[in-house]
Amino acid sequence: MRSDDDPESIDGEDGPRAADGRVPGRRGRATRQRLLECASEMLRTTSYRDLKVVDIAREAGTSPATFYQYFPDVESAVLVLADEMVNEGVEKFAAAAAATSWRGKAGYQGAVDLAETILTFWAEHQSVLRVVDLATDEGDGRFANVRTRLLNDLNNTLASAARDQQVAGKGQVGLDPNAIAGVLVAMLAHVAAHRRGFEFWGVRAEELQATMARIIYWSVTGLKPPT
Amino acid sequence: MRSDDDPESIDGEDGPRAADGRVPGRRGRATRQRLLECASEMLRTTSYRDLKVVDIAREAGTSPATFYQYFPDVESAVLVLADEMVNEGVEKFAAAAAATSWRGKAGYQGAVDLAETILTFWAEHQSVLRVVDLATDEGDGRFANVRTRLLNDLNNTLASAARDQQVAGKGQVGLDPNAIAGVLVAMLAHVAAHRRGFEFWGVRAEELQATMARIIYWSVTGLKPPT
DNA sequence: CCTCGCTCCTGACGGTCCGTCAGATTCTGT
């Protein structure tokens, strides 16, 4: 289900390895990290399609060949960035979603906080997340896995909340809790990703947040949010 | 192999022009169309990042130089595909969204139909839509414009429905109708785009559709959907 | 201090794709 939580082993399976199979030392890891940071930086200003190995290497003050010592291609480097992002996200989402009782004003406030957490996180990692979304849609299992890991806990938390409410006779009767959670998470993710687009319709972030909070609260509890 | 049927004007805006500024004749337009079809076809099986001019040209049985006679780059060709998709989508969405009274069972059924229309449309044009989403996120105004045109009518229809309900004292009091519509559209779009991902949580398309229909109905009317 | 051995980096190369010509080829009208 999950891999080791060793912060050093970023490459998921066998730890960080260079192209020739050896385990990098201090200097090597520093170079690798520098490449990752430059890649992340360039992804913010360059379109994914135009993100070239040469540019990343030049930006990091090294040669293209060095890049290939640590990553088989650009995609893989982005995958590592995505992986780091996930670790951060899982933690934040857990804190935001688990602390909600779903009762009365406090429950509604929890929904508001959750919406805000997601909006903020997406804004911070927008550039990586859009690549994750694209690659996932294109059928890349590695990125799909990243996406799943990021949203799984949040999804489960919302699903069991919805299920609890159903058992108590309060929630959305006749709907699959997993479907409810999935749709809510999708809503949060997509609104967060396209927040800029909403400005075209003159919609502000606060209004988005309030709207989503209401929908979340109602979808989970079946109750009109307290005003 | 070749489709010689003479379609009406292909480019909606300023007419289809070749690289040197002249207006293509029959043969030219046929070639252009063939390139578009091959590009569309390849986008279904190749990742956007690896979609090369050479491959499209070879697939279309012509040379790379010919491609550049009709499109400045791959991106522009995809933009034309996106444009064609929009024309189809606007029509379908208008039909699905405008025919709803939002009253009683028929109103709820309208929400169900809307969800189904979106899910189907996204499934059909998935490969183009994910590029539109990416390019939009990356700040490409041309693609953002495409996205806006696709969703604008749908958005306005939902927004005015929400506003009408508010005026009648029924809807979501205190929320911006545009925000409601935008969030609902975002939900539809993202769930449609990631329908496959939901299978991970064992959620079926029908359940998604029902869940979204309920959320739409409640968000617009403020009423619990009739069972 | 030198040298050995390991780690890390890079110049250089064959290959693919880009984007652009000038010129060859195919159509169209007469």
Added chain:
DNA sequence: ACAGAATCTGACGGACCGTCAGGAGCGAGG
């Protein structure tokens, strides 16, 4: 058949890819 326009393509310089063999940095032990 022939001129002239429309359309296509071979070929080229340049950019980027991905991979070597070998050079440069660095620590330990003599």
